[in-house]
Amino acid sequence: MADRPTLKTIGQIAGLSHVAVSKALRDAPDISAATKERVRKIADELGYTPNLAARNLYLRRSSAIGMVVPAMGDSTAYDLVFNEVSAAAAAMDFCVMLGSSHRDTQLEARHCAMMVGNQVGAIIVAPCTSDISRIKAACASTPVIFIGGKTDPEEQYALLCDYRRSGVLAVEHLAGLGHRDIALLTYGPSNRTVSQKEEGFAEAMERRQLTPRILRSGDAADALQAGVDAVETLLESGPPPTALWCASDYMAIGVMDALRRRGLSVPGDVSVMGHDDLFFGRYPDVGLTTLHTPMAEIGRAAAELAIALIEGGGREVCPRQIFRPSLVVRGSTGPVRL
Amino acid sequence: MADRPTLKTIGQIAGLSHVAVSKALRDAPDISAATKERVRKIADELGYTPNLAARNLYLRRSSAIGMVVPAMGDSTAYDLVFNEVSAAAAAMDFCVMLGSSHRDTQLEARHCAMMVGNQVGAIIVAPCTSDISRIKAACASTPVIFIGGKTDPEEQYALLCDYRRSGVLAVEHLAGLGHRDIALLTYGPSNRTVSQKEEGFAEAMERRQLTPRILRSGDAADALQAGVDAVETLLESGPPPTALWCASDYMAIGVMDALRRRGLSVPGDVSVMGHDDLFFGRYPDVGLTTLHTPMAEIGRAAAELAIALIEGGGREVCPRQIFRPSLVVRGSTGPVRL
DNA sequence: TTGAAAGCGGTACCAA
């Protein structure tokens, strides 16, 4: 790092102590206006920026929050979450340290440990698996805010999405279109986001006296391929259901493609729904009916919770929030073919 | 922040000075093995993590790099860049502070200033416009590595992509398929990435004795719509070119959709190419022929350059690198219809 | 109105 000017540098030029300079720059009441003026001018000329690390060290504060995700983009929607975290943090003068774990629990924990060492005041984590033991070990006394739904909602700080309700909404929409033979397609590895969808789906189907079919195939790391595989399996065992709900938009893309390659039209022969409302679903040729998860809201809430925890004081915080998905109807679902 | 244990805490328990503890933990040669053992055990029990801010303060070092982008995801490919920056940085024990400017030059500069204050040793910036004056003002003596191609390649540190060559590759591919009436579709606001594509395209066309048609319409903030608009304009003035090269994949999506809505088939009637190789181009129904920009490589190079600049020493660094795009052929381009 | 001293959590240097 190049040598940047410090309070002392300014003091030497102004013929003052670094203490007086510090006070002048922070507009303390016990410094004369003339001195303040003079000091500020010198600081400007030198391009002085306070060393926040030193300030935070003395004040035992932090001006950064951490965030660890399995990956940015790349079949996740954490990029949307981050954009909001960044905006909310910047508005309160906080920087955000971000780490991409590349879906590796070891790297995930390392990111946490490095951030704790670098004095972030709180960490927002979207864990890559449901095993969060190493994360908690790495964070020790630094508060961790879990997002993404893979963790137990009983964690102290958790901003989750109600995937059970996703199941309800999906069944509501498809049954409303007259579908009775509906299958849910999911993939491994098993985690809360998947099992919640399965539970919500099964319950909603049974409430309507319909038989829930759930098919797991493939792996989350290549959800698109999992969708292709699922269709193969379904078609081998007779005529497919009239409607398919996929655990993610990526999977839905693979499913729709596989169906079309087999000569089945969407939604003519089979209606297809996804989950997450990622960008490409809006692409006119795709027009995917899906469930929107409010990622931007979650990001904003996470940043605000993190900063509230850091600034502390008596301010009350809402440590757990459940966000609700909402239905987005596009062209990939339609009335059941009689 | 909760009170975390410090060297002094450990020293009190071990009956040693904080200095001895510091040495023991860093395995200094002048501490007895027994003491080291004892100290390390206490540190483990307490979950001690060194305060890197304090260490860096004394050592006048930094263990973080900054990165500022117009947005994560959201029609950019900076998520791919970030994933690599994060991995490369973590491998060298560096944290990454990331800021999303939301395409606002003021917020962009604020992120830089906050990161400089928080002692990042270098900043990687993908500027949202070609006006980088505020960025440089905010960063003062902290080195800035420019990526993304909107800035002057003569900047001290710049990792760019040769968009001129994109033009050459696009023309080569389309002309090779027999196309002679080829148009380049771009959008505002004007910046180097756009003008380089235009220049490369025009040159390559002229070298083949072909007349370059370039049409600018709409705005980068909604590239998809810009594509739709461009097609409208083209079709108003007679039969469209047989091939269209779009300044970005997003624009190409809009273009293909608009063409199909007008009853023209892709690539049957019109071949369409994009630029950037974003994920959705791989979606089978899209199958976009495009130009791949090596974002992952740029990310890795940027992180390595940043850290080399920080660690300094005599190590030589390559301050400017130009990366080459490569052609990705999928289904949206085909032989010219005779 | 100004500044000297102390302390935040570390590390380097040198004396014990």
Place this chain on the structure above:
DNA sequence: TTGGTACCGCTTTCAA
């Protein structure tokens, strides 16, 4: 082998 002292840049307290 150990620890005292000083210092990184900043802020707070208190005395001048």
